[in-house]
Amino acid sequence: MPVLPAKKIKSLLVICGPTATGKTSLALKLVRKFNGEIISADSRQIYKGFDIGTGKDLPQIPKSAKVWGYDLVGSKEEFSVSKYIAFAQKVLAGIWLKGKLPILVGGTGLYIKAVVDGIPTAFIPKNFELRENLKDKSTDELFESLAQLDSVRAASMNASDKKNPRRLVRAIEIAQWRLSGVEPKRKVVKPDSVLFIGLNAPREKLFKVIRERVEKRLREGLVGEVKNLLKSGVSWEDQAMTSLGYRQWRGYFEGKETLPEATKNWLREEQKYAKRQMAWFKRDKRITWFDITDKAFDEKVEKLVKRWYNIR
């Protein structure tokens, strides 16, 4: 591979980690120091009107800092990685063109993976008719269908995915699409150099900051935000409403739960989510981890970024 002049190298800084570890704050600091622009890698901040619960730290963000990825679609719209890829491609190209450093910040592991490594099958569209037809099939039946269409893919599925209807349906969708169509060449631009920064804390501390943030969002009027969304026509079945901090209010608004009960459930789900995020990120050995309880962690991050980005 030819050595590119520094300016031409498409660099990308990734800041990931479980929820509530201060990824955005750190990113805002680095934006100033490294002339960067932030891209949110978050599957929920894309929704308009979902502000408090998804943690769009609006007041914290100075006018000078650019943050991409908020409010991409309306609250009733569907969204998925493929749309995210299209969006990120455009934004990244723009930032690189300006000679600035894109900083991809978020807790949605799949979205980060999509930008950094790409998802080859992402362009294959959803087939709503097929999905409707397969809706009530058992996982055994789905697996059988897949095996007939694409035995290789079927054999490569792990025990968990073999019982996951959503994954099976998508696999069938892909298999069917391939049988009936030609694959167009899709040009996806990937970064040349990526630095992964991971933010984490010992579990006890992590749970504590999550609890504090839950309380903060409550104070900021999350319940009112949910109420307004419902009034504006958003329903509990909408994809956006499956977000943490939103779906948990259903029982409350339907009079089946008290506010403290709903809050407790929400907090528990947040903590479970953090665990799931860690299960994902732990596997990626490219990540350099920093413990946010270390007082000097941000200086260490800065030093590392400097060395990587070649600035002295």
Add this chain to the structure above:
RNA sequence: GCCAAGGUGGCGGAGCGGACAAUCGCACCAGACUGUAAAUCUGGCGGUCGAAAGGCCUACCUAGGUUCGAAUCCUAGCCUUGGCA
């Protein structure tokens, strides 16, 4: 005080003589993950030995009893809830 219903694993709740360390849900632990990813899904979950098959121990309020065998039946006690006083 009387009557009724009931006391099962961290919680809820099945089981109501053998196949029960006890269905299931929740919580918890671990994990998967290439178009819903804050989604969806999988495994584990009394203790102990074992790689596994499996073995052993302690368990269904307490104490006795019936039985080849009891979480399941009987007796007494303790406790909880509802009704009557």
